[in-house]
Amino acid sequence: MKLLVIGSGGREHALAWRLARTPGVQKIFVAPGNAGTAREHEMENLPLTDPSALADFAARENIRLTVVGPEAPLAAGIVNLFRERGLKIFGPTREAAQLESSKDFAKRFMLRHKIPTARFATFSERAAAHAHVDREGAPIVIKADGLAAGKGVVVATSLPEAHAAIDRMLPPAGQPQAGAGDAPRVVIEEFLVGEEASFIVMVDGRNVLPLASSQDHKRIGDGDSGPNTGGMGAYSPAPVVTPEVHARAMREIILPTVRGMAADGMPYSGFLYAGLMVGKDGSVKTVEFNCRLGDPETQPIMMRLKSDLLHLIEQALSGRLNLVEASWDRRVALGVVLAAANYPDRPRLGDPIGGLPKGSEDSHVFHAGTAEQEGRIVTAGGRVLCVTTLSDNIRQAQKRAYDLIAGIHFDGMQYRRDIGHRAANR
Numbered sequence: 001m002k003l004l005v006i007g008s009g010g011r012e013h014a015l016a017w018r019l020a021r022t023p024g025v026q027k028i029f030v031a032p033g034n035a036g037t038a039r040e041h042e043m044e045n046l047p048l049t050d051p052s053a054l055a056d057f058a059a060r061e062n063i064r065l066t067v068v069g070p071e072a073p074l075a076a077g078i079v080n081l082f083r084e085r086g087l088k089i090f091g092p093t094r095e096a097a098q099l100e101s102s103k104d105f106a107k108r109f110m111l112r113h114k115i116p117t118a119r120f121a122t123f124s125e126r127a128a129a130h131a132h133v134d135r136e137g138a139p140i141v142i143k144a145d146g147l148a149a150g151k152g153v154v155v156a157t158s159l160p161e162a163h164a165a166i167d168r169m170l171p172p173a174g175q176p177q178a179g180a181g182d183a184p185r186v187v188i189e190e191f192l193v194g195e196e197a198s199f200i201v202m203v204d205g206r207n208v209l210p211l212a213s214s215q216d217h218k219r220i221g222d223g224d225s226g227p228n229t230g231g232m233g234a235y236s237p238a239p240v241v242t243p244e245v246h247a248r249a250m251r252e253i254i255l256p257t258v259r260g261m262a263a264d265g266m267p268y269s270g271f272l273y274a275g276l277m278v279g280k281d282g283s284v285k286t287v288e289f290n291c292r293l294g295d296p297e298t299q300p301i302m303m304r305l306k307s308d309l310l311h312l313i314e315q316a317l318s319g320r321l322n323l324v325e326a327s328w329d330r331r332v333a334l335g336v337v338l339a340a341a342n343y344p345d346r347p348r349l350g351d352p353i354g355g356l357p358k359g360s361e362d363s364h365v366f367h368a369g370t371a372e373q374e375g376r377i378v379t380a381g382g383r384v385l386c387v388t389t390l391s392d393n394i395r396q397a398q399k400r401a402y403d404l405i406a407g408i409h410f411d412g413m414q415y416r417r418d419i420g421h422r423a424a425n426r
Helices: 008-020 051-060 071-075 078-084 102-111 126-136 158-170 245-265 300-304 307-318 394-405
Strands: 001-005 027-032 043-045 064-070 121-123 140-144 155-156 186-190 195-203 207-212 219-221 225-228 232-236 269-276 284-290 332-339 363-367 370-373 375-380 382-389
Touching: 001 008, 001 051, 008 027, 008 245, 008 307, 008 363, 027 207, 043 219, 051 370, 051 382, 064 307, 102 121, 102 186, 102 284, 121 126, 126 140, 126 158, 158 245, 186 300, 195 245, 195 300, 195 307, 207 245, 219 370, 232 300, 232 363, 245 269, 245 284, 245 370, 269 307, 284 363, 300 332, 300 363, 300 382, 332 394, 363 394, 382 394
Parallel strands: 001 027, 001 064, 027 043
Antiparallel strands: 121 186, 140 155, 140 186, 195 207, 195 269, 219 225, 232 332, 269 284, 332 382, 363 382, 370 375
């Protein structure tokens, strides 16, 4: 039995690592993979990114099923292509993936289907966007409309910061565009007050299977300071997602979204991520949708998953998620991201990485931005590694992760020293 995981980040390493624990799996191809997946016994990197070439490979090698990790191939329609060729693949179609690939689409969808979210307005012209910000005041949230690898959001605490974000995301008036429909847009939202959490589910078009709750840390610095990133660490479960919040998120956000996508002629199947803002009163609003697993949330979630992930995915592909439940390790999992020098701006590449520990039953270093050069593992992206541990409580998980990090080194290595602080301080 051979499987294919598409992507090269920590999320894909964690997915392949969990799938490799399925009895009978012969090999997992990771396309294109990274230095970590290259060194896992059950995995083999596949230097392909072109959707047609990947479909050809899946057909030729009799791949049992393909799992798509990142958002870009989904937005480009890789699921449509595989399905047209009769190949089993788990993920949303290009049409359904608009929930992530266009912030404006997602906001209008939520408005239409009465799904709670922040007030918003969309702009393609600088002057109108600036005028809107002046009317609304700060704090305010500025989002690039399209895919931005988790870094297209500015939570502006002042008007100058908001105006600067607009100027970065929108071209000056009169500047020629690449073509029809290519004009950049920004979505400007009201600032929501509360605590964020990640609510990730599997969907088969109609039925929903919730995964373990999680919470990530978006900002680069301790105490949630500095610019937003793709995520500097995460832990699972998230105490803020109480049973009441869980039930409310399912009732008010997830199920209406699945029903709404079906009603709009774009039935959704795949992983669905709802970023929640949980108010002090237990209310929930949707911050954003992602059409795949979160990164770095996937790493701790996969550490805690006890069920056979391949079986869950195959049940989803058969439209039978209502017949299964997921089993979870009762312990807490926590992952700390080690980032390259200069991240999140222009990360420095090529720094040798030393001191990588061997994995164990309750710890694993998942690779993201890594590559092999002349037998050495070097940095090859912004977020380089995610050191992930499993322990009886959040403080023990923190201690284990940071003890492991103390032995890892590369020039310019940066990481947060307070991952899990919200849970630890409850």
